Structure formats: structure tokens, C-alpha cells
Amino acid sequence: MTVRVRFAPSPTGFMHLGNARTALFNWLFARHHGGEFILRIEDTDRERHTEAAVQVIYDSLKWMGLNWDGPVLRQSERLAIYHEVAEKLIAEGKAYRCNCTREELEAKKEAMKDTVNRSCYDRTCRDKNLGPDCGTHVVRFKMPLEGESSFDDMIQGKITKSYKDLDDFIMIRSDGMPTYQFAVVVDDLALQITHVIRGSDHIDNTHDQIALYHALGKEPPRFGHAPRILGLSKRKGSPSVEYYREALGLLPEGLNNYIARLGWSHGNDEIFTMDELVKAFDICDVNQANGQFDEEKLIWVNEQQLHIVPIEKLASYVIPLFEKAGIHVEAGEWLNKLLEMMRMRAHNLNEIVSGSRFVFVAPETYDEASVAKHFNADTPELLNALADELEKLDNWDPAAIEAMMKAFAEARTLKMGKVAQPARTAIVGIAQSPSIGDTIWFVGQKEACARLRKAAEYAKSLG
RNA sequence: GGCGGGUUCGUCUAGUGGUUAGGACGCUGGCCUCUCACGUCGGUAACACGGGUUCGAGUCCCGUACCCGCUGCCA
Known part of the structure; x- marks a missing residue:
């Protein structure tokens, strides 16, 4: 008997994180057993659902990478059967x-x-x-x-x-519409659902449904009731996939990994690729107790995924975000290099974009604290001299740039930091960026020199 | 109120009668270092409570407390 599970959300206008996890568990269960994952829209409550709300379900599922099998079933289209x-x-x-x-x-x-x-x-x-x-x-x-x-x-x-x-x-109901309790059994039967995985808030309903199966002379499916996720208040906006995705710059892998581990575990393992999740997931290992949502850990898990996703995939996630920020980038070697540089120091997709901004746009202002710490009376001369050296460099390569700067510092009996930090502030606008060789390399020879000279002028104006 | 479930560090969890109760997030100290990060080595902190059963209980049983859910012509 092949495994057939379903995810049956009602279109509320957003994908609640709890629902997202139910979908994930069903999908993982299906893929783990080589079975099928069916999508069914529970829209018997005609007042509440809209087409836009249905679209949100499709979009969220697609973003999460939870592809469904076969056509989508709509309860509202099956009235005759219920009667x-x-x-x-x-x-x-x-x-x-x-x-x-x-x-x-x-x-x-x-x-x-x-x-x-x-x-x-x-x-x-x-x-x-x-x-x-x-x-x-x-x-x-x-x-x-x-x-x-x-x-x-x-x-x-x-x-x-x-x-x-x-x-x-x-x-x-008196208006002729079936209740959820009834429709769910008729539909699960029609779809030949073998396993029903859903939230534990449905536990009590299950007895009603099983009685219905018996009355119909049918064998009920196996049930698995996952614990609830606590602490998802509406305080910070709706606790939805869409909200956290944007607010936290999530990767689908990050959300999936976190959500899977909340209520399910596999020894001491924390980080899973989707393939590993499919391989390791066993519904029997899901916990009985409710779990508290922990945004800090979501952020950390997401960051770990940011570090390990294939670079092309990362590029595909980040390109639209760059566009949104008014920065046009194209997939390719150069972008990949940029992302390799940024992914380890960013905690999420949003930070990759904001942290990369200096590559595309010259600083308009200089961070006050950075200036206070790294600019002094010698800075104009230092930056101009450095620009001179940089201009002469004919081997435009991060390692070469760094080597040149080290030699430059040594010649002046300065520590590397005394050169790198003012330079960084000049080029980025703040004394925080990837390694100085990479930072300058990405900005480009001509632009880097221009920024150094401009900052020299600024430093001079400080008196 | 009735009924159904749950209870290990602040949080996510490992644990299936004998462990110095392990890992992870967070917090925190060191190392690495041109900054920010990453990484890395440490530290911090838990078996809800009370009875049993047993040579021995986080692990089994009962009770209490607390938490969650259901108790809709919502899903």
C-alpha cells in the first residue's frame, strides 16, 4: 500500500507557522516513504475564503519547496458527494x-x-x-x-x-453545507488517504471521525497528532511564513530546518539539508509535548543554512532582494564570489544585501564612531598615499592588495590595523566589512582610489 | 464544569531501571584576527511536586499542581 497523505488548510489569508509545520511533516512523511502528498483546500466556510487567500497557500508551499502531487481538491466543488x-x-x-x-x-x-x-x-x-x-x-x-x-x-x-x-x-448544516468533521472523512476516503498528520488540536475530533469511518464500513487511516507551537502571538504581526520570511530574511531551508526540529529530533543533530530531512524524518520521533517558538534559534538555524546552501541557490534567493533594494546584479561567477564573501558574516538574506551595498554604492556619510576612532591628523596624507600605491598596483587581486597594504604599513612602521581601518572607513563608510583585500577588490581599483581621496578630503575638513 | 493530552537547563531537545543527566540556542570567559563576523576551546543552567513499585527511578504506577486542546450549524 503506497502512502498517501494530505495537507488540508483552510484559506485564511496567511500561512500560519503551525500550519507550515503540519505541511512540512506531511511532505517529509510522504517523501520519506516514497508516497504522495496531496493538497486539499478546506473551503466549506464560504464567508471566509477568497481566491487571494488560496493563492497565499500555493505561494508559501512553493517557497518552502513542498511540491504537491496531483490536482488540488476543493471541498466546495464536492457538495453533491457529501449529500x-x-x-x-x-x-x-x-x-x-x-x-x-x-x-x-x-x-x-x-x-x-x-x-x-x-x-x-x-x-x-x-x-x-x-x-x-x-x-x-x-x-x-x-x-x-x-x-x-x-x-x-x-x-x-x-x-x-x-x-x-x-x-x-x-x-x-441547515444550509446544506457539510461540516468539516463530515467532509474531512468523505474526502480522505475519496483520496484514499492512508495517514493523517495534523495538529493535536484535532485529537478529540478523531473519535468522531473514526466512528464515521466505521459507520461507512471503512477502515480509518492511521493518525498522527503533532504538538502545537506555542508563543506565536500576533504581537509582531501575523505569525506567518510570509512575515518571518521577510522580517528575518529567511531561506526556505532555514525555516524548514527550524520548524522540523521544533517538536522533532534526530539524536543530537541540528542542521539538516532538505534531503537529509527526508532521509531522517520519522513521524514516530515527533514529540508529544507542545513547543515554545524561539526566534533566536530560528535565526541561528537560518544562518547555518545560509552558510551551507549551494551558492547558485543562494544567488537565486538574493537576486530579487537586491533588485528590491535598487541594486541590479546578475547571476554568475562574480556574484558567487561576492556571496561567498558575505554569507559567513551575514545572519540572513537581508543582511547579505545590506552588507554588500558598499560594493555598489559609495558611502554618502561616514560612521561617526568609526571616524572618531580611526581618523586623525595623519589620515589625509595616509589615505592619499595609499591611493597612490593602489593606483600603481597592476595585479588586481585581493591577496595582492592585502600584501601591498601590509608592505605599506610596514614601511611606515604601522600596524596593519592602523592602515586597514582608516581605509575601510573611507571605502565602506564604516569600520566594518569583509577582509580589507576583498573589500577593496570588489569596489574596484578606480573607485577605491576615488573613495580614498574623497575621504582624505573629508578627514582634512575635520581639522 | 466535563473530557482528552502534556510536564528534563530560560528555550529546542537526548535519554527507553544503574549516566559525573548529553547536545544545541541564548548568555558568558579565552583563542583566532586588519574591523565586523565565522570558527574554535571553556563556563552557566534542568528531571514540576508528593506518594508508591524496585537493591536501584528522569525512566514504571497513582495522586496533586500547572500548561495545552476539545466541549460551534469554525476548521
Whole structure:
């Protein structure tokens, strides 16, 4: 039997990190077992979903690299099937029509308020055998009254619940739309889903769903309920893939790696490529306990991925960000070299762009602290002399530039820092940049000399 | 309230009856060094609590506390 799993989000307009992890776990499970990963849009709540919201799901999944198999299923397009199944269950006495009004239900609930178990519908209509002509009505599932429901969760272990705590839940609403609880079973059956991996907030629903499978004479799939991610408040904007991607300059590999490790582990391993994740992922190794989201660690994991992704891939991530910053770059050897230089000192994609800016744009101002620390009365002469030397250099190469500067410093009995730091400030605008040879090399001979001379003028103006 | 789950450093976690309770993030000290970083070597800090079972319990059982979820004609 080939493994078939699905990710079934409802289109809310953004991809919540918790949902993203559910998608990842499903995808990893499918790829690990050579199975299929199906995408289904849960849009039975017609008020809430829009096409733009559906597009967000596609975009986020694509960015994360979680490609799905086959066509996307839309619940809203399958109304007829739900009714067919509901009618069949009614005919078999396994479901029934209920014309209790919302007001009546509300009143009953209010009356039951102080009783021991106030959570269930009182089953007024259960044995009335109401026909389709009973007015406005819903269709309810006829839950067994005695015994207990139990299933072996791939993550949580054995979970048991007594039928007396289970409700005659609604399958079809009075407006004819199926409820999630009902549609999910019909759809998972139609898609021949073998394993359902979802958030632990669905644990209690599972008993209802299994009862439905039994009523339909079908074998339920295996379930795996992943713990929740805590601490994703809306405080900093919506806790979504889109938000963190931009705010933190994430690589998909970084997000995936972090999110996978939150609630799942593989010995002491921390950093995984996507291939390694697929190989190592086992749903049984997922934790039962909820986990606290830790942005600091996300940042660190992302940084580690920044260090190891193939350089061409890194280039493809970063080129659009450069464009956005008004800097045009093209893929190629030169860009790769720049990225190799920057990736180790940047913590994320955004910092690669901001840290590389000096290569393309001359500083307009000089950082105050850097000037205070590295510029003095000798600086104009020093920078001009250095520019002279640089101009004479006919071997334009980072190592040669550095060697020249070392010799330059030595000739003046200065330490390297006394030359490199003023030069760096002059060229970058701040005394922080990659190694001085690389820094100058990337700026280019002519431009570097110009910046040195310009800074010399500036230093002179300081008096 | 009822029901279902959970509980190892601040955080993510390893651990499946005998360990100096390990790793990672963070924080912190040193080294490296032309700066910023990277890296590297150290330090910091945990078995929620109370009862059992056992020669021996973070590991098994029970209770308490706390946390999460469900209790919708939301998904």
C-alpha cells in the first residue's frame, strides 16, 4: 500500500507557522516513504475564503519547496458527494435529521449549564425518523451510546474516549453545507488517504471521525497528532511564513530546518539539508509535548543554512532582494564570489544585501564612531598615499592588495590595523566589512582610489 | 464544569531501571584576527511536586499542581 497523505488548510489569508509545520511533516512523511502528498483546500466556510487567500497557500508551499502531487481538491466543488453519503447513512439508520432550532439548542444548553456533563446534544430527534420534509434541519451522526472509542496515534500513543462523552455531531448544516468533521472523512476516503498528520488540536475530533469511518464500513487511516507551537502571538504581526520570511530574511531551508526540529529530533543533530530531512524524518520521533517558538534559534538555524546552501541557490534567493533594494546584479561567477564573501558574516538574506551595498554604492556619510576612532591628523596624507600605491598596483587581486597594504604599513612602521581601518572607513563608510583585500577588490581599483581621496578630503575638513 | 493530552537547563531537545543527566540556542570567559563576523576551546543552567513499585527511578504506577486542546450549524 503506497502512502498517501494530505495537507488540508483552510484559506485564511496567511500561512500560519503551525500550519507550515503540519505541511512540512506531511511532505517529509510522504517523501520519506516514497508516497504522495496531496493538497486539499478546506473551503466549506464560504464567508471566509477568497481566491487571494488560496493563492497565499500555493505561494508559501512553493517557497518552502513542498511540491504537491496531483490536482488540488476543493471541498466546495464536492457538495453533491457529501449529500449522497449523508443520505446513505440516514437510510441505514446511522444518521438522522434534526430540526431543533438554534434557539432551542441554546436554551437546552443553558439549562444544562450546571449539570455534570453539559457538552452534548440531548438527542431529542435521534429516534424521530424525521423525513426530508421536516422543515429546516441539519443531519446528525448517530453516535454509539456505549463502550469506548480508542485509536493508536503515531505520535501520542493510545488515546481513548468513552462514547458517552461523544456527541451526535452535525454532518450537514441547515444550509446544506457539510461540516468539516463530515467532509474531512468523505474526502480522505475519496483520496484514499492512508495517514493523517495534523495538529493535536484535532485529537478529540478523531473519535468522531473514526466512528464515521466505521459507520461507512471503512477502515480509518492511521493518525498522527503533532504538538502545537506555542508563543506565536500576533504581537509582531501575523505569525506567518510570509512575515518571518521577510522580517528575518529567511531561506526556505532555514525555516524548514527550524520548524522540523521544533517538536522533532534526530539524536543530537541540528542542521539538516532538505534531503537529509527526508532521509531522517520519522513521524514516530515527533514529540508529544507542545513547543515554545524561539526566534533566536530560528535565526541561528537560518544562518547555518545560509552558510551551507549551494551558492547558485543562494544567488537565486538574493537576486530579487537586491533588485528590491535598487541594486541590479546578475547571476554568475562574480556574484558567487561576492556571496561567498558575505554569507559567513551575514545572519540572513537581508543582511547579505545590506552588507554588500558598499560594493555598489559609495558611502554618502561616514560612521561617526568609526571616524572618531580611526581618523586623525595623519589620515589625509595616509589615505592619499595609499591611493597612490593602489593606483600603481597592476595585479588586481585581493591577496595582492592585502600584501601591498601590509608592505605599506610596514614601511611606515604601522600596524596593519592602523592602515586597514582608516581605509575601510573611507571605502565602506564604516569600520566594518569583509577582509580589507576583498573589500577593496570588489569596489574596484578606480573607485577605491576615488573613495580614498574623497575621504582624505573629508578627514582634512575635520581639522 | 466535563473530557482528552502534556510536564528534563530560560528555550529546542537526548535519554527507553544503574549516566559525573548529553547536545544545541541564548548568555558568558579565552583563542583566532586588519574591523565586523565565522570558527574554535571553556563556563552557566534542568528531571514540576508528593506518594508508591524496585537493591536501584528522569525512566514504571497513582495522586496533586500547572500548561495545552476539545466541549460551534469554525476548521
